Each structure stands twice: as structure tokens, then as C-alpha cells.
Amino acid sequence: MTWTELPSYLCLALYALATVASLAGVLGRSARVKKLACLLCAGGFVAHTLWLVISIAGGAFSAVSRGFYLLPLSWCLALAGLLVARRQKMDIALHFVAPWGFFLGSCALGFSGTPGSLPLAGPLFILHLAAIFVGVGVMAVAAGAGALFLWQENAIKHKTPLEGFRKDLPALGALDRVNAMATLVGFPCYSLGILCGFLWARISWGSFMSGDFKEWISLFILALYALLFHQRQALGWRGRKPAILALIIFAASLFSMFVVNTVLSTQHGF
Amino acid sequence: MNSTIHLIGINHRTAAVEIREKFALTNFCSPETWAIPTSDGISESLILSTCNRVEVLVVGEGDAPRQRALECWAKARGRTVEELEPYLYQYKNDEAIRHLFNVASSLDSLVLGEPQILGQLKAAYRKATQSHCAGTIINRLLHKAFSVAKRVRSETGVASSAVSISYAAVELAKQIFDDMSRHNALIIGAGEMAELAAMHLRQAGVKRIRVANRTYARAEELAQRLGGEAVPFDQLFSHLVDTDIVISSTGAPDAIIHASDMRDVLKKRKNRPMFLIDIAMPRDIEPSVNTLDNIYLYDIDDLKEVVEEHIAERRKEAVRARAIVDEETAAFHQWLDSLTLQPTIVALVERGQRIMEEELAKTLHRLGPVDDATREALEIMADSLVRRFNHEPISFMKDRFHEAANPEYTMQAVDTVRRVFNLK
Numbered sequence: 001m002t003w004t005e006l007p008s009y010l011c012l013a014l015y016a017l018a019t020v021a022s023l024a025g026v027l028g029r030s031a032r033v034k035k036l037a038c039l040l041c042a043g044g045f046v047a048h049t050l051w052l053v054i055s056i057a058g059g060a061f062s063a064v065s066r067g068f069y070l071l072p073l074s075w076c077l078a079l080a081g082l083l084v085a086r087r088q089k090m091d092i093a094l095h096f097v098a099p100w101g102f103f104l105g106s107c108a109l110g111f112s113g114t115p116g117s118l119p120l121a122g123p124l125f126i127l128h129l130a131a132i133f134v135g136v137g138v139m140a141v142a143a144g145a146g147a148l149f150l151w152q153e154n155a156i157k158h159k160t161p162l163e164g165f166r167k168d169l170p171a172l173g174a175l176d177r178v179n180a181m182a183t184l185v186g187f188p189c190y191s192l193g194i195l196c197g198f199l200w201a202r203i204s205w206g207s208f209m210s211g212d213f214k215e216w217i218s219l220f221i222l223a224l225y226a227l228l229f230h231q232r233q234a235l236g237w238r239g240r241k242p243a244i245l246a247l248i249i250f251a252a253s254l255f256s257m258f259v260v261n262t263v264l265s266t267q268h269g270f
Numbered sequence: 271m272n273s274t275i276h277l278i279g280i281n282h283r284t285a286a287v288e289i290r291e292k293f294a295l296t297n298f299c300s301p302e303t304w305a306i307p308t309s310d311g312i313s314e315s316l317i318l319s320t321c322n323r324v325e326v327l328v329v330g331e332g333d334a335p336r337q338r339a340l341e342c343w344a345k346a347r348g349r350t351v352e353e354l355e356p357y358l359y360q361y362k363n364d365e366a367i368r369h370l371f372n373v374a375s376s377l378d379s380l381v382l383g384e385p386q387i388l389g390q391l392k393a394a395y396r397k398a399t400q401s402h403c404a405g406t407i408i409n410r411l412l413h414k415a416f417s418v419a420k421r422v423r424s425e426t427g428v429a430s431s432a433v434s435i436s437y438a439a440v441e442l443a444k445q446i447f448d449d450m451s452r453h454n455a456l457i458i459g460a461g462e463m464a465e466l467a468a469m470h471l472r473q474a475g476v477k478r479i480r481v482a483n484r485t486y487a488r489a490e491e492l493a494q495r496l497g498g499e500a501v502p503f504d505q506l507f508s509h510l511v512d513t514d515i516v517i518s519s520t521g522a523p524d525a526i527i528h529a530s531d532m533r534d535v536l537k538k539r540k541n542r543p544m545f546l547i548d549i550a551m552p553r554d555i556e557p558s559v560n561t562l563d564n565i566y567l568y569d570i571d572d573l574k575e576v577v578e579e580h581i582a583e584r585r586k587e588a589v590r591a592r593a594i595v596d597e598e599t600a601a602f603h604q605w606l607d608s609l610t611l612q613p614t615i616v617a618l619v620e621r622g623q624r625i626m627e628e629e630l631a632k633t634l635h636r637l638g639p640v641d642d643a644t645r646e647a648l649e650i651m652a653d654s655l656v657r658r659f660n661h662e663p664i665s666f667m668k669d670r671f672h673e674a675a676n677p678e679y680t681m682q683a684v685d686t687v688r689r690v691f692n693l694k
Contacts (some may be wrong), residue, residue, distance in 0.1 A: 029427075156445060157560065159572050161579040167430065171448035172543065236540025239564045 004058070007050035012105050014044035018098035026095055034091060039095040044101055045078050051105075072129065073257075074104030076137030084141055084178055096117050096144035121154070122152050124203070132218075134227070135190025136253045142182030143250030146243030149175040153240060155256035172239070179242045180232060187229040194222050213264050217256045224249045273313065273609070276336040277366035278343075278358055279325030282380050285357035291428065293354055295319040295326075298346045299386045301401040305346035314405040316375070316412070318394040319386070327370065329407045336360065367411065367602050370655055371595040372414035375422040376429065382485065382584045385430035388419050410605065418598045425594060428587040431580035435573045436467035439547045440474050442573075443515050446545050446566060453514035454478045456507065458526070460485075460492045463549050465564030468496050468517060476515065482506050484520070507531060511538045516546045518554040527555040532562055549573070551591050607680070611667050614684050617693040618663060622656035663687045 018040035025033035052075050081097030084090055153172055155162055162169075197218070198208045209215050228245045231237035280293060298305035299317040306315040306326055309377075315327040324344055328335045344351045372378045376387050390628035395412040398404040404412070423429050430591045432438040447453050455476050460483045461550065468479055479498030480507075483489035489500035498686050501509050506526075520526060527546075536544075543564040548555040553569055560567035568576075630652050634640065640648075687693070 042408075075288075152445070155565055156442070159568070159575065161576060162445060163583065171444060172446050174448035176543075177448075219381060236542075238541040241563070 003056050006107070007047045007054060008109055011044050011047035011051050012102060012109065014040050014047055015098050015102035015105060018044055018094070019102055020096035022098055026092075026168070029165050029168060031212060034095070035099065038085070038094045040089050041098045041101070041192060042082070045082055048075050048078055048101065048105065069129075069261075070104050070108035070257075072131045073136060074101055076102065076133040077101065077140045078137075080134075080141045080182070084145075084181070087180075088170075088178060090174060092148070093141060093144070096141065100140060107223055123198070124196050124200040128193050128200055131189045131193030131196060133193075135186045135193055136250075136257075137187070138182040138186040139225075139240075139246060139250050139253065141150065142179045142186070142246040144180035144181075144191045145175045145184070146246040149179070149243040150240065150247075153243075176238055176242070179240045179246055182231050182246065183225075183228050183242070190222060190225050194218055214256065214260050217252065217260055221249060221252050221256065224252065272331060273606075274335070275327070275329050275363050275366045275407065275411070275606075276333075276339065277325060277327050277361040278336060278339060279318075279323060280354075280357045280359070281323035281378070282553065289326060289357050290322075292349065293324050293343070293345065295324055295346060299397050299401075301397070304397075304401040304403060304404070306339050306342045308403050308405075310338050312338055314398075314408040315339065315403045316394060316398040316408055318388045318391060323373070323378075325373070327366065327408065327411075329405065330456055333362075336362075338655050363606075364599055364603055368595060368599045370411065370415050371418045371598055372592070374419040375591055376419070376593060377422070377591055379589055379593065381433055382581070382588055383433070385429060388416070391415065406609075407606070411602065414598065414602050419597060421590045421598070422594055426587040426590045428584055428591045430587075431583055433577055433580050433584065435549070435577055436463060436470050437568070437678075438573050438576045439467050439517070439549075439568065440470040442566075442576070443471070443545050444474065446543055447514060451475045451477055453532050454480070454512055455515040455517065456501075456513040457481045457492065457496070458516065458518040458554065459483055459496075459520035459550065460488045461549065464517045464519035465492060465495070467547065467549070468492075468498075471515065471517075472496060472682055477482055480509060480513070482509065494631075507535060510535045510544075512543055514542065514543065516555075518546070518548050519550045520554050522554055523552060524548070525554060525556045526553075527559065529556055529558045529562060531558050532565060534560060536564060547573070608671060610680065610682065611671060614667065614693065615664055615689055618660055618687065618691060621691060622660050622694065626652045626656045663691065 021033055021040055023039035024030070025035075025037050038051050052071055055071055078097050078101045081093045081100075084093040085097075148169055149172060152162070152166065152175070154160075154168055156164065156172070201210065202208050224245060228242060228249065230235075231245075232242055280290060282290075285293075295305050295317050296319045297303060299319060301582045304315075304317075306312065306317060306328060308315055311332070311334040312328050312546050313335075315332075318325045318327075326339050327533050328339045330338075340354065344354050374388055374391050376385065379387050391412070395404065396410075398408060409649045432441040443453075444450065450471070453476055455468065455471050455478070457464050457479065460481065473478060479493070479496050480501045481489040481496065481498055482501050482503045483492070483494040483505050486500060486502060489503070493500040510532075516527075518527070526661070532544075541564050543566070546555055546559065546565060546567045548567065548569045551570065555567055555569075557567070559565055610693040630648060633648065634645065637644075648676070667680070667687055671680045673679075
């Protein structure tokens with residue numbers, strides 16, 4: 001292990017410890033253990049940032065690998081979780097970030113040896129990736145909040161007593177606000193990312209679309225995102241429906257990321 | 271030290287309110303009127319007198335302080351000990367400590383886990399201190415009781431869930447709305463329970479409270495008490511548009527709020543969630559309202575169920591809490607036992623000090639005039655010699671104390687040291 005690899009292992013170790021501490025803190029309802037989990041998660045994010053910076057400095061963008069693709073994505077997810085935890089005073093977001101950070105970070109490390117297959121470069125391409133990563137990252141946090149919302153809402157609606165650690169979960173209003181914020185930030189970012197991708201494809205490949213399945217699934221996600229954005233802003237959707245839609249968007253993003261990219265034949269399979 | 275801790279008292283389980291009234295010591299626990307003086311065998315005393323219990327804690331040698339405390343208590347209220355005794359519970363040493371910890375942790379309260387008792391116990395301790403009746407044992411015991419209560423609250427859920435209907439409603443509201451200061455409440459009707467729930471809402475920091483009642487004057491009256499505003503009953507639905515929490519308790523014979531009305535209200539308020547609490551009988555709000563998205567409707571039976579579940583949960587948690595109390599009682603017992611070593615340790619140290627001073631004086635006399643540095647070096651050497659000689663017997667006693675399951679062994683070790691060093 002070289003010193004440049006150190007942040008990656010440190011990041012994964014801290015996220016793993018944060019995940020264990022989160023579980024113990026949430027299930028055991030211990031404020032101290034939860035606080036420790038948050039600190040470990042924040043430490044993991046610092047190491048994560050270093051890992052990303054070292055990767056970029058090492059020229060990862062010129063030879064995009066699947067591992068590098070997952071690295072900034074997991075970083076965006078962690079950043080979104082940290083911002084929600086800080087701005088909304090919702091530590092539970094960090095308990096969600098740690099396992100995802102560990103999972104995506106491990107995948108990034110596992111795939112790091114895969115060489116890039118495309119001559120990818122340029123600001124348009126960087127913007128394409130960055131904007132999409134922000135869009136997916138915030139939707140991941142919204143999906144986590146959405147799952148909690150549906151679970152809690154079902155109990156309150158059906159008068160099931162909130163026992164144990166469920167009493168400590170954020171109020172429905174706070175969870176819905178995470179969805180609203182994620183939609184407001186995520187939809188423009190995701191749209192920008194898709195637009196940049198099409199423009200880049202036009203410049204590099206000669207046409208906006210090449211009929212790749214990845215392009216269709218991305219457009220499908222964009223359509224769902226647009227629906228969520230519109231219904232929230234124009235029709236005042238709140239609560240269950242946006243929570244379900246956030247979960248669907250995140251599930252579709254995971255499908256696009258792990259199934260389309262790895263199993264199907266696609267130009268995006270780096 | 272062979273101090274015995276006695277706790278005698280009456281509470282809501284052993285004596286009816288008329289009896290508790292007769293023996294209440296509320297007016298006999300200030301420094302000027304302290305009912306249980308520290309004399310005639312009582313070395314320390316504490317009085318706890320609340321609406322649900324009157325308890326006296328005394329420390330002294332043997333059983334005499336208990337009898338003395340009883341006499342003082344009865345005398346203060348102009349009664350006899352015989353009148354008091356049938357309602358009395360009496361605890362000694364470990365049992366007394368355990369009971370006090372249970373009381374502080376609200377495990378002996380009428381409403382399990384209620385928070386007031388700890389404050390009352392703190393006030394009782396403050397008065398005992400002001401009356402100069404709290405000594406080494408009561409000081410340590412009460413501080414321990416406060417920390418046990420804190421531990422019980424933080425490590426168990428004995429006080430975590432609401433056990434009154436009005437408070438349970440507010441707790442539920444907090445699960446729906448994160449920041450109560452951004453939400454408005456509307457009270458429909460002017461029932462007593464609605465008023466109580468509204469009071470809890472006000473305490474929870476709700477932004478604005480409005481009251482609607484068929485009789486406008488009554489609405490104004492209640493609004494004034496709640497620090498809110500009265501609104502005309504016929505404008506109810508227009509006010510619902512910017513209301514997040516509704517408490518309804520009118521005497522209307524039929525439902526006054528229907529699902530079709532609420533559908534319109536929801537549309538106008540862009541689906542912002544609403545929490546409706548219907549504590550009227552017959553109900554004011556059609557039950558099908560609960561099927562609408564973003565509306566949460568609880569009636570009196572739903573809330574009662576929540577409260578019953580919370581009470582059952584508190585009882586379950588009380589088992590864990592009692593285990594903590596037992597553990598802390600054992601720890602306190604150990605500290606109490608350690609007091610038996612104190613007189614011997616003090617005697618040993620004093621003996622060493624005395625010998626050191628005598629021998630130092632002789633040596634300095636023999637040496638004649640010496641400079642300050644030499645004198646200081648001799649003093650330091652003599653002091654450290656005595657400390658080192660004392661270290662072994664003190665460690666011997668402490669080790670026996672920590673190792674021995676039977677206090678007899680500790681006493682044997684103490685006796686050995688006293689005989690070897692000829693301590694009186």
C-alpha cells in the first residue's frame with residue numbers, strides 16, 4: 001500500500017466503523033454512540049475527499065474506469081447526506097450515508113483496475129458526469145428519507161405505536177422537506193448532466209443519441225425526475241407520493257449504474 | 271462507623287389522601303420549623319413531603335433514630351405514633367437506599383416515570399442542607415440518588431412516552447411536524463380536554479392558536495386563557511386552510527367535518543399535512559377523513575390506546591430501571607462499608623504523624639543549629655518514611671475490604687492492624 005492509497009482504505013474503514021456504530025446507536029437508542037457514528041462518518045468523508053482529490057490529481061479523468069465513475073458518485077451522495085444532516089439537523093442522514101459510502105467506495109476500489117475504454121475528456125464531459133452525480137447523490141438521500149417517511153407514516157396513519165428507536169426518527173415534515181430539497185437541487189442538476197451528455201455525444205460521436213440503452217434509461221429517469229419536480233412545484237405533492245417516486249428514481253439509477261453498465265452492452269460500460 | 275440508615279414514610283399506596291393530609295410535613299421542613307432535629311441519636315435527617323408521599327430519612331446508630339424520628343413526626347402534627355404506624359412503611363440500610371433510589375427515579379410514583387418527584391427530592395435535600403441536617407451519608411446518598419435517577423432516565427424508556435391523552439396528542443403532533451413553531455392550531459369547541467391539549471400545544475411552542483365555538487363569547491374566553499384568538503364558527507373551513515393541528519371537542523350530535531370538506535381544504539392548502547384530534551363524543555370528524563393522504567386523524571379511543579401502550583411500555587422499562595437501582599444500591603452499600611475503614615486509617619496516619627514529629631524534634635535537637643535546607647530535607651525524609659510505613663497496613667485493609675465477600679474478614683483485617691499498631 002502506497003501513501004496515495006491510504007485515504008481510500010482509511011475512508012472505507014471509517015465508513016465501515018460508522019455503519020456499525022450507527023446501527024448500534026440507532027437500535028440501542030444511545031445518543032453517545034450515534035454521535036460517535038456521525039464523527040466517524042464525517043472523518044470518512046474527509047478521507048473520501050482526499051481519495052477523490054488524489055485520484056483526480058493522478059489523472060483518473062483521462063482514463064475513466066468504472067471505479068472512478070463510482071468514486072465521485074459516492075462522494076456526492078456523502079456530501080448530500082452531510083449537508084442534509086447539517087442544515088436540517090437530521091443526523092439520521094449520516095447513518096444512511098455511511099453504509100452507502102462504504103458500499104460504493106468498496107465498489108470503486110474493487111473496480112479501480114479496469115482500464116478506460118473511451119477517449120473521455122473535456123469540460124463538457126466533466127460537467128456531464130458531475131451534474132449527474134449530484135442529481136443521483138441527492139436523490140439517494142431523498143430515497144433514504146422517503147423509505148423512512150413511508151415506514152413512519154404507515155404507523156402513524158394506522159395508529160401503530162411508535163416503539164423503540166422509531167420514536168427517535170425525524171418527524172414526517174422533516175423527511176418530506178429532504179425530498180423537496182433534493183428535488184429542487186437534483187432535477188436541474190440531472191437535466192444539465194443529461195443535456196451536457198447529449199451535446200458531448202454530438203461533438204464526439206456525431207449525433208445526440210446512438211440508441212444505447214443507457215441513454216433511454218437516463219431519459220426515463222429524467223422523465224420521472226421531471227414528474228416529481230412538476231408535481232411538487234405545481235400541484236403541491238407532499239408526503240407519500242413524492243417519497244415513492246424518489247425511491248423509484250433511485251432504484252432506476254442503481255439499475256442504470258450496476259445492471260446497464262455491467263451486464264448490458266453499452267458505450268457507457270466503462 | 272456503624273451508622274444505620276432508616277427510612278419511614280406513608281404514600282399513595284399505604285394511606286388515603288385524608289391520612290396523608292394529617293401527617294404531611296410540608297410546613298415542617300424549613301430551617302425554622304424542621305420537624306426531625308439532629309439530636310438524641312439522630313445524626314442526619316431529611317424530610318420529603320409531597321402530595322403523594324411523606325417520608326423521613328434518618329441516620330444514626332442502631333434502631334433508636336427510627337423511633338425518635340417517628341415521635342418527632344407525630345408530635346409535629348399533634349398526633350401519636352400509634353395513629354401513624356398502621357399506614358407506615360419502614361426500611362433500613364440497603365432497603366432504605368433502594369427505596370430512595372426508586373423514589374428519585376420515579377419508580378415508586380403514582381404515574382410511573384413522572385418527572386416532578388426528582389425536583390421535589392432536590393428541594394427536600396436543599397432544605398435539609400439549609401437546616402444543617404444533612405451530613406456525610408445523606409449528602410452522598412442524595413447525590414447518588416440524583417445520578418441514579420439521571421441514569422434511569424437516560425438508559426431506560428421509563429419516562430419517554432406520554433401517559434396522558436392530551437400530552438399523547440401533542441407527542442404525536444411532534445412526530446408529524448418537526449418544528450411546532452411554524453404550525454397553527456385550531457380548537458373547535460371549548461371542552462376541558464381540548465383546553466388541556468391546547469395548553470400542551472402552547473407549551474410545545476405552536477405558532478398560533480385559534481378557537482372556534484358556536485357561542486362566540488366562550489371562544490373568546492378560552493382564546494384569552496390560551497393566549498390565542500377567537501374566530502367565528504361559520505368561518506371554520508376557511509380557517510382550516512392555514513391550520514395544521516385541529517383539536518375538536520364540540521357537543522354536536524353529528525359529525526361537523528366530512529371527508530368531502532377536507533378534500534377541498536387539502537387542495538387549497540396544497541396538501542400540507544394536517545393532524546386532526548377528535549376528542550368529542552359523539553365524534554366531530556367523519557372517520558373516513560383519515561383515508562385522505564396527508565391527513566392524520568386520531569379520536570379519543572385511538573389516543574387512549576396510545577396511552578395504554580405507553581403505560582405498558584413504561585412498566586416494561588421499569589424492570590430494567592429496577593435492575594439499575596439494585597446495581598447502584600450495591601455500589602452505595604460498598605461505599606458505606608468502606609466507612610468502617612476510615613477511623614482506623616485516620617488513627618494510623620495520626621500515629622505516624624505523631625512519631626515523625628517526636629523523632630524529628632529529637633534529631634534536630636541532637637544536631638544543633640542547622641540551615642533551612644537541611645531541616646527541610648530531614649522533614650521530607652521523615653514524612654516519606656512514615657507514608658511508606660503506613661502504606662502497607664492501609665493497603666492490607668483496603669485489599670481485604672475489596673476482596674472479601676464477608677464483612678467479617680474486613681473487620682478481622684481492621685482488628686489485626688489495630689492490635690499490631692496498638693491503636694486505641
